[in-house]
Amino acid sequence: MKLLFTCGGTAGHINPAVALARLFQEWNPGCQVLFVGADGGMETRLVPKEGYPIRTVTITNFHRSLSPAAMKHNLKTLLNMNRSRGQADAILDEFQPDLVVGTGGYASYPVVHAAARRGIPTAVHESNAVPGLTTKALSKTADLVMVGFEESRSHYEDPEKVVVTGTPVRGDFFQYTRKEARAQLGLTDERPLLLSFFGSLGADVMNGYMSELFRLEHQAGFPFRHIHGAGRNYEEMAKAAPKDPALDLRQYIYDMPLAMAAADLVICRSGASTISELSAIAKPSILVPSPNVTADHQTKNAKVLSAAGGAVLLPEGACSGEKLWEMASDLLNNREKREAMSRALREMAVPDAAEQIYTALTGLLNESSR
Numbered sequence: 001m002k003l004l005f006t007c008g009g010t011a012g013h014i015n016p017a018v019a020l021a022r023l024f025q026e027w028n029p030g031c032q033v034l035f036v037g038a039d040g041g042m043e044t045r046l047v048p049k050e051g052y053p054i055r056t057v058t059i060t061n062f063h064r065s066l067s068p069a070a071m072k073h074n075l076k077t078l079l080n081m082n083r084s085r086g087q088a089d090a091i092l093d094e095f096q097p098d099l100v101v102g103t104g105g106y107a108s109y110p111v112v113h114a115a116a117r118r119g120i121p122t123a124v125h126e127s128n129a130v131p132g133l134t135t136k137a138l139s140k141t142a143d144l145v146m147v148g149f150e151e152s153r154s155h156y157e158d159p160e161k162v163v164v165t166g167t168p169v170r171g172d173f174f175q176y177t178r179k180e181a182r183a184q185l186g187l188t189d190e191r192p193l194l195l196s197f198f199g200s201l202g203a204d205v206m207n208g209y210m211s212e213l214f215r216l217e218h219q220a221g222f223p224f225r226h227i228h229g230a231g232r233n234y235e236e237m238a239k240a241a242p243k244d245p246a247l248d249l250r251q252y253i254y255d256m257p258l259a260m261a262a263a264d265l266v267i268c269r270s271g272a273s274t275i276s277e278l279s280a281i282a283k284p285s286i287l288v289p290s291p292n293v294t295a296d297h298q299t300k301n302a303k304v305l306s307a308a309g310g311a312v313l314l315p316e317g318a319c320s321g322e323k324l325w326e327m328a329s330d331l332l333n334n335r336e337k338r339e340a341m342s343r344a345l346r347e348m349a350v351p352d353a354a355e356q357i358y359t360a361l362t363g364l365l366n367e368s369s370r
Helices: 011-027 041-050 068-095 108-118 133-138 150-155 176-185 204-219 231-240 256-262 272-280 294-308 322-332 337-349 353-368
Strands: 003-005 032-038 054-057 099-102 121-126 144-147 163-166 191-198 225-228 247-250 265-268 285-287 311-313
Touching: 003 068, 003 108, 003 133, 011 032, 011 041, 011 176, 011 265, 011 272, 011 353, 032 041, 032 068, 041 054, 054 068, 068 108, 099 108, 099 133, 099 353, 108 121, 108 133, 121 133, 121 247, 121 353, 144 353, 150 163, 176 256, 176 322, 191 256, 204 225, 204 231, 231 247, 256 272, 265 272, 265 322, 272 337, 285 294, 285 322, 294 311, 294 337
Parallel strands: 003 032, 003 099, 032 054, 099 121, 121 144, 144 163, 191 225, 191 265, 225 247, 265 285, 285 311
Antiparallel strands: none
8 A cells, every 4th residue: 555645834734644654554564655745844854753755846825915025926836836736746656656645735735636636546634623725725626525623514615525533643642641741740749730832933922921920920939830831932031930840941842742641731822733632632721822824723723622612712912921820820720610621622522533534544445446
């Protein structure tokens, strides 16, 4: 069996494809996997680290502005689309996949579209609550559309083609109980744990609010423990942060599954990977969507979790250190409220998402071989 995964742009598009590749190879010894991404995309760094080969196509996005610079960029994108078709065809000629799966990102479009044109079985998976432009366009030609949430089905023209599978998360997110994780982190008292992060690079605005939150925590005698991933603002934040063992300020959180398992509450953005992880392990959260993403998709993701009762949505424009202190204190002092949020997340989560997708894709392969 030969599988081709095409994805890119964000970890929310790349991680599900990697999880699926591992499952297919685990259950089908000898299965060959190839990834296709965009020139210069983060997938060209992340995928090889996971041990998989990757090819690239030349593809760029469209800018919605009518400024001269945007129009020039869009003309370049049109030229790249034509170039990427030829590149996609060459990759398909060489690899000869039995199945092509797109998990989002601009690179998915030329590859899935070219495969569908040839009659190769194709599927797309969308991790975000509302489909991006690429997935929406490919849903018209792909044989199967898989989504992370039931609420997503209504955004597609042919709901009958849509299967709710959930979004795969790494297996190590299910490795620890709260008690085991706290013990491994050396947390010896019963104070609740707050975990906060805003992406691998951090976020200047949110890190400013975090510094305010640290000060308020310190003034109150640190009634709860706090792990924060500061990203590029780490050195600046470390100089000003209170020196207290209850505050664990890090540049990066390398052991995220362990930290999430130990946490009682998470404050974070609402990208596709993060909301999938929070849902899978039923972790209550305060979600502060990034205002700097395409089509405001993080707000749409956060609304799905908050409407279900599993998270609290706080727009960045309404955020402050005091507001975060007020909200975090309320939730960390109310076990019943947190337990209700966890129950809501369990009801909407698909913990065996990778297996669900595997079943859907093998069904598609079997159907196409008849």
